[in-house]
Amino acid sequence: MSTENINYPVAERLQALSESATIAMAVKARELQDQGHHVIKLNLGEPDFPTPENVQKAAIKAIEDGKHFSYSPVPGYPELRQGIADKLKKDNSLDYKPEDIVVSTGAKQSIANVLLSLVNPGEEVIIFTPYWVTYIEQVKLAGGKAVLVEGGIENDFKVTPEQLKAAITDKTKAIMFSSPCNPTGSVFTKEELGALAEVIKAHKNIFVISDEIYEYINFGGQHASMAEFADIKDRVVIINGFSKGFAMTGWRVGYIAAPTWIAKACNKLQGQFTSGTCSIAQRAALAAITGDRAATDQMAEAYLRRRNLVKGLLDEIDGIKTNEPKGAFYIFPDISAFFGKSNGETTINNSYDFAMYLLQDAHVSVVDGGAFGAPNCIRISFAASDEELKEAIVRIKNSLEKLK
Numbered sequence: 498m499s500t501e502n503i504n505y506p507v508a509e510r511l512q513a514l515s516e517s518a519t520i521a522m523a524v525k526a527r528e529l530q531d532q533g534h535h536v537i538k539l540n541l542g543e544p545d546f547p548t549p550e551n552v553q554k555a556a557i558k559a560i561e562d563g564k565h566f567s568y569s570p571v572p573g574y575p576e577l578r579q580g581i582a583d584k585l586k587k588d589n590s591l592d593y594k595p596e597d598i599v600v601s602t603g604a605k606q607s608i609a610n611v612l613l614s615l616v617n618p619g620e621e622v623i624i625f626t627p628y629w630v631t632y633i634e635q636v637k638l639a640g641g642k643a644v645l646v647e648g649g650i651e652n653d654f655k656v657t658p659e660q661l662k663a664a665i666t667d668k669t670k671a672i673m674f675s676s677p678c679n680p681t682g683s684v685f686t687k688e689e690l691g692a693l694a695e696v697i698k699a700h701k702n703i704f705v706i707s708d709e710i711y712e713y714i715n716f717g718g719q720h721a722s723m724a725e726f727a728d729i730k731d732r733v734v735i736i737n738g739f740s741k742g743f744a745m746t747g748w749r750v751g752y753i754a755a756p757t758w759i760a761k762a763c764n765k766l767q768g769q770f771t772s773g774t775c776s777i778a779q780r781a782a783l784a785a786i787t788g789d790r791a792a793t794d795q796m797a798e799a800y801l802r803r804r805n806l807v808k809g810l811l812d813e814i815d816g817i818k819t820n821e822p823k824g825a826f827y828i829f830p831d832i833s834a835f836f837g838k839s840n841g842e843t844t845i846n847n848s849y850d851f852a853m854y855l856l857q858d859a860h861v862s863v864v865d866g867g868a869f870g871a872p873n874c875i876r877i878s879f880a881a882s883d884e885e886l887k888e889a890i891v892r893i894k895n896s897l898e899k900l901k
């Protein structure tokens with residue numbers, strides 16, 4: 498029986514959420530695979546490397562020790578919060594106390610905690626666009642209004658201080674962005690962040706939610722954080738986690754570093770939702786953050802090599818316009834030159850059509866930019882082997898040559 502026309506009484510807050518636009522693509526990709534086609538998946542937002550061995554071993558030891566089978570403290574084990582505070586001092590020259598840190602079930606939960614703790618219904622959250630999909634949905638869940646401010650490809654997808662200034666109203670509660678950025682790979686320099694901080698300094702009621710989860714995948718060297726600016730540090734919440742830099746997506750460990758009162762609020766909220774995250778995963782995260790970073794550095798080197806490979810090959814295709822990603826593992830080309838073109842059967846009207854065409858014709862899956870608020874672009878992940886990446890871009894090139 499079809500359930501399509503039945504109106505289930507789902508709560509209104511859920512009705513406002515968007516369905517993932519990529520579901521139809523995922524279904525199509527599965528269909529093609531079931532038919533025996535080799536689909537190259539460049540749509541995923543996760544490292545293609547295993548979790549480093551020292552981290553895996555720490556989890557095994559946590560089980561063998563037999564001490565980590567109970568609920569952990571809501572904001573995370575004290576040793577892990579101290580380890581994170583030490584990391585912030587060592588890597589970022591930032592002073593935080595363990596009480597300022599809340600460990601959560603992934604950075605995704607960290608962001609939800611912060612938004613639900615800070616945003617009142619009707620308040621505005623400025624989101625730098627292109628944005629990570631979840632931001633806008635979580636702002637809606639908190640009852641807030643997402644205000645999108647767009648950085649164009651000509652400015653490396655970065656929002657300028659003037660744009661930020663123009664978007665601030667008396668309802669603005671927070672500003673949220675990622676650097677390095679998912680989906681564009683753009684990285685704000687310390688000077689650029691400083692210029693944004695200068696704007697924020699004048700607005701004492703505005704908070705910054707600074708998503709730094711790709712910190713360790715930065716091709717330009719030293720990571721810069723919004724919390725480095727003393728004038729606004731008491732209004733900055735750093736979001737970070739273990740998923741990307743330590744290839745730990747499935748372990749579900751993220752954290753915030755924030756003014757103590759915000760950490761307390763998140764702790765209160767988390768205590769009613771999930772409690773502390775998985776005790777074993779926390780022991781693994783402690784090994785990751787206190788241990789040798791060789792595996793992280795090697796992964797970052799591989800992403801840089803692949804960035805160069807993918808950008809070089811894409812730049813040889815007529816009609817594709819790229820920026821140079823300075824971090825993360827995505828490239829976000831503008832493909833709008835293909836809008837209106839057709840292979841005789843399919844006409845490309847937007848980035849969703851473009852992504853679907855690549856899937857059907859080239860058997861390469863990417864994500865359409867509409868999902869990130871940038872309908873002229875597509876997101877290609879280069880968290881895949883060099884061979885797969887080369888093969889994928891040859892296939893893309895061949896498919897695009899059929900469009901007239």
Ligand code: PMP
Binds near residue numbers: 678
């Ligand atoms: N922020 C950004 C920008 C991301 O890309 C992701 C993962 N795709 C997250 C946060 C969430 O990471 P996790 O919940 O796995 O820690």
